[in-house]
Amino acid sequence: MDLGFGPEYDAFRAEVRAFIASHWPPEDGDLKSHANERAFVVAAIEQGYMHRSIPRAYGGSEQPYDIARAEIIREELTRARAPSGRIPGNGLVVPTLLEWGTEEQKQRFISPTLTGDIVWCQGFSEPGAGSDLASLRTRAELSSDGTKWIINGSKIWTSHAHKSTHIFCLVRTEPGAPKHAGISYLLIDLRQPGVTIRPLVQMTRQKEFNEVFFDNAETPVDMLVGERGKGWNVTRSTLKHERSGISAMTWPLSMFRDLVKLLKEVERDGQPAIKDLRIREELAAIEGELMSLVYSTYRSTSLDIHNQPGDTFSTMRKLYMTDLAGRMAKLARDAVEDDFADMGGARLKWIERFMISLSMSIAGGTSNIQRNIIAERVLGLPRERTSERAANSQGAAA
Amino acid sequence: MDLGFGPEYDAFRAEVRAFIASHWPPEDGDLKSHANERAFVVAAIEQGYMHRSIPRAYGGSEQPYDIARAEIIREELTRARAPSGRIPGNGLVVPTLLEWGTEEQKQRFISPTLTGDIVWCQGFSEPGAGSDLASLRTRAELSSDGTKWIINGSKIWTSHAHKSTHIFCLVRTEPGAPKHAGISYLLIDLRQPGVTIRPLVQMTRQKEFNEVFFDNAETPVDMLVGERGKGWNVTRSTLKHERSGISAMTWPLSMFRDLVKLLKEVERDGQPAIKDLRIREELAAIEGELMSLVYSTYRSTSLDIHNQPGDTFSTMRKLYMTDLAGRMAKLARDAVEDDFADMGGARLKWIERFMISLSMSIAGGTSNIQRNIIAERVLGLPRERTSERAANSQGAAA
Amino acid sequence: MNFLLSPEQHALVDSVSGLLRDRCDALHVHQVFDTPGEAAFDAALWSALSELGVPAIMVPEAHGGLGLELIDLAIVSEALGRAAAPVPFLGHALAALAISLGGSEEQKERWLPALASGEKIATVAFGESPGRWAPDEWTLLGETLTGTKTMVPNAKEADLIVVGLGTGALAVVEKDASFTVARLDVADRTRPLDTVTFTDASAELLANGTVAAPRVFDAAAVLLAADAFGGADHCVNMSVEYAKIREQYGQPIAAFQGLRYQLVAMALATEPARGLYWFAAHAWDALPEKARHAAGQAKAHLAETYLQVTRDTVEAHGGIGFTWEHDTHIYMKRAMLDWAWLGTPSRHRQRAADLAGW
């Protein structure tokens, strides 16, 4: 058993580190400029360090699948606080374009998407539809001259729409079709008068999601991806990601470190809270779950690296992390006592975490959808009748 | 607000107490003889203290509904350790006989049932059927001369069958009928060669339930109750019981007292376990739930006494008590430590309770059936499609 | 046995609930909550509640009050909790109670009529963070007061503040005394809290303050428990109703058994706690030897339950339940105040264990 990547990768890590050191931070020291980020990303792609699964023809670096290399690159980028090249919505649209896009669409969109010149958000969910995509109502009609689509309706839970240039949407293009058909996948430029973006404020006061309203918004006729009325199939495209879950553990690990720090700072009955038997034992119990998360992730990653079957944990990870985050947030609450009611105080971060552990269970599918997936894919239970279409939509939304 | 029965009932309590004192313990001091129990029950019925809702014509004492009086009688009987007149299976069959029995059946069975000369067990569940009574398979066929039913099959989860004289059963009498029809309600004498009773040993080693096998067992043709093939309706009979739930709290209250006693006896880190902050706080949390149980029961009882609507708690009580019992058993486990693995040791009772809290969630309907009932009757959620028949069977089994 | 509300008590709750239905629906609460700047209460609503007699409930009849009991105050607290009403009820009711129980006849006559009518607003200053809330934990001393009290409800608007002192006594500080007030950026904007710093502030001791203080502390626990019950019960109802209406995959989500069981768990946590808070209020009124313990148990159990139920409510609603526009976050933030104010469940359980003699 070996928990590291092993000596054979040391040289690669050194290479990556040297590359980063010579490119980041940028010479002018401006860590936030798009031009600097872009230059770094372009160089990293050139070097084979970013967008490794995308063909060179479309601006990627076209490297063989190697999760260990990908993980090392990710670790080194994180360590140097260098741009990761990852933009949430962009990672969702590129596989679709690669599989279903016309050559023109690929040429036009993929490369600028990789460099961040185009930023995408996803328009799948609608008010009143949620994960039940079959019931969506936003519609697109061909203009009388047949040159463009006219879009009307609204989308919800679009992450970071206010920072995006484009949206990829599921819209209803065949009004007569049955409920589960007649949906197409459309690319729309957000920077036009027919589009209004309204932030959704969360209970934490943060604004991560938006509603996007289309009021006779337009997009050229050739912005439809895949076959008209079959947008359902199109959404199922995914690349085999070089993702191990190891980077996904970053936040629970750092949340736990913060928790330990908090419990050492805060006092209870005249001593650090961490010395209180109740708090101490719960912290240890939480650590047991955290260790389960960490080492199960190493096992899943190892199975992936060595191309072996049997990884059921990856499917459970999100729900497990959600529960764990809630448990950590509750222990922090118990320790901060009075401060827990004060959003202007020193413990705001923990109040946010108390709430955000709930939003985690919602973003990208509620915990119940996770449970449905685990029931079917991990436990092999027969598909529920009532959720047959749920599973289809999940596939679409994943 | 008044948690007692009030002064108007003091005289009644004194009467009851005087009656009991003059009848129990019996003169010969034999607390276990059936004759003595029977004599006490007969006298109590005569006095109007027992079987209060049963007509005098059938051996009851035919009193007006008064839950307060019933509760006082129960309290005084318990205090004096006098016979309660309640025999589990008998309370289930009498309402059915009263509503559906022929005059002859009523005359023949009710009075000896009340005095305990006849003891009933219930034969509804079958191996492989559980609470899904529609799928039961035990069948009864008319003998060729039409004078008796010949019964073949088996029943499971019959409480105390080994102590019973008779069983009331649901059996299939119309072989051609669809699955949910053709079931009849039959009375069968257990004391015959065609009946075999096999105890089911529980994980605690206790034997509370039995399997009952019928191998050409017989019962006279007139032992069918209600209409042939419509046994379903028959099982829905209930009397409006004078039961408040207050007596149902006896065991959680006594379990809690035992728990406190245990936690004072057992040591942890050189002091009584009850002084350990972890154990102490969990005990207090449990007490909060126990108090919720107790005072909600007082509220439910008061609503009943004063004939007011709004009692949703009674429907939840069983599930609440099951959860509470499990929580108490776990705290006891944490306190007894090593002894928890030793069924020959001083803490056997707590090991049994750890396990029995599970059987509680099974006997008389699993916790999930309780949840289904609460969802429909308390929350008013629309009936589930898949559980439509479940609810019917629950009605039958209640 | 009659562990039920009387017809008069039903009438009281109905009148308050009716007013809240008319004047404090969810939209209105959002408007108050979202008013820019520091959190503020709804003066018109408080005035209407005052006309109904809410601030007079436990004030003796001799001093312009209704002379009712804690159970009456608690069932009103439940109704206010259910509506998440943005009014200064908590501090005001407790201050009036403190003076009613601890004031001399002269002090009562001086202050209570204006509090009973709602003409003046009062509050209590108990907390000395972190976690120090009980009379035996207070530290302020002296003829004039110097020191800080935390999480004081509506101190900024109050005409007088009943302050807990290090001797376990109570003193009244009036508006024009020497203290400063800083409003917290509190989670629960329906019930603003202030940090109050006294500097040689003139204060008048309540004649029987040391007797009154622990009783007021227990009453506070009961009122918070009642508020928590109202809020939690509302959240359960809200979640159940949403499940009946919201459709997914062609049917109401109430058809999904997984969600049904989650709703059952919420109801199972909430409904039985009604009896607990009723008993705590009743014990305060009528069973003195059980009152302290029951108050602590009620506060601990209800505060914990409420906060968890609001979390479950978010989950039952999906994404929409996590937004600022939805009602849930307002209830969660009230639950946070009910949880933290007067000390956490853990502290109240510890106290209850001590009182049980364990």
Next chain:
Amino acid sequence: MNFLLSPEQHALVDSVSGLLRDRCDALHVHQVFDTPGEAAFDAALWSALSELGVPAIMVPEAHGGLGLELIDLAIVSEALGRAAAPVPFLGHALAALAISLGGSEEQKERWLPALASGEKIATVAFGESPGRWAPDEWTLLGETLTGTKTMVPNAKEADLIVVGLGTGALAVVEKDASFTVARLDVADRTRPLDTVTFTDASAELLANGTVAAPRVFDAAAVLLAADAFGGADHCVNMSVEYAKIREQYGQPIAAFQGLRYQLVAMALATEPARGLYWFAAHAWDALPEKARHAAGQAKAHLAETYLQVTRDTVEAHGGIGFTWEHDTHIYMKRAMLDWAWLGTPSRHRQRAADLAGW
């Protein structure tokens, strides 16, 4: 990165599992469990496992063993736990490990070959109830031993007992020494336990016992965790399979979402714990500075999880799961032993917290 079992390890587990499938199915375990009289182990099965090399796993090759690591022993423990195998593995493996780690060359040569072959049976005497299990809690002293050790696995059948002493050292007591054995009426009749009372029993100190003792203690924690994982995982599988087969209301109960979510919760508690016990074993083998802490965490987490999963398994099966005839109670009782033996989860968490420097 290769946090996986090697092909050799897979082969080892497959051979043990294969044997158990043939010789230790559920019916067989019930038969052993229900054999009247005191609980006893299955000598034929133990002999067959010995032929496969199970008792030899961690014995050095020089002394007739396989010279493997704790991870190898742990994955076998998982397999035995999965089958609820009624064999004296736990005490024997730990005693052999104690001598391997703590014995002089002479001691090793004297005892290990017969332990590795399974010719002789050994066990460990650690517990001094209640809750005192760790080397720093042991109390027996002297050249000859007088005193009582509790919950000693298979002491009655053992040819030698490795006893924990008050100095944190270890001594070997052979079968013919002066001690009495009383078999407990233990819940887990697949792993009998005895109370052993020594009276001036001659004992031979292990040369490096004080070094070995904490290592053996940690290994014990890992082996229990592994057993618990095997048992819990089996219970999850059993419940899932039952749900697929058992019909109610015309469909498999697996169609009911409420039950599905309960099964998901069981799997979610169990599956991730595999990585935890693997890591604890790996740390024992290769990461000395993390070994103690990981062993405690694994024992605490798995023991708690296993016991809860067996409760959930009863519920998932309904009434039949509560009967003596069903497999569940055998697993619940193994879970009870895994929970109590070597100290409760609470004690191991306390120890882990200390080791974490909190």
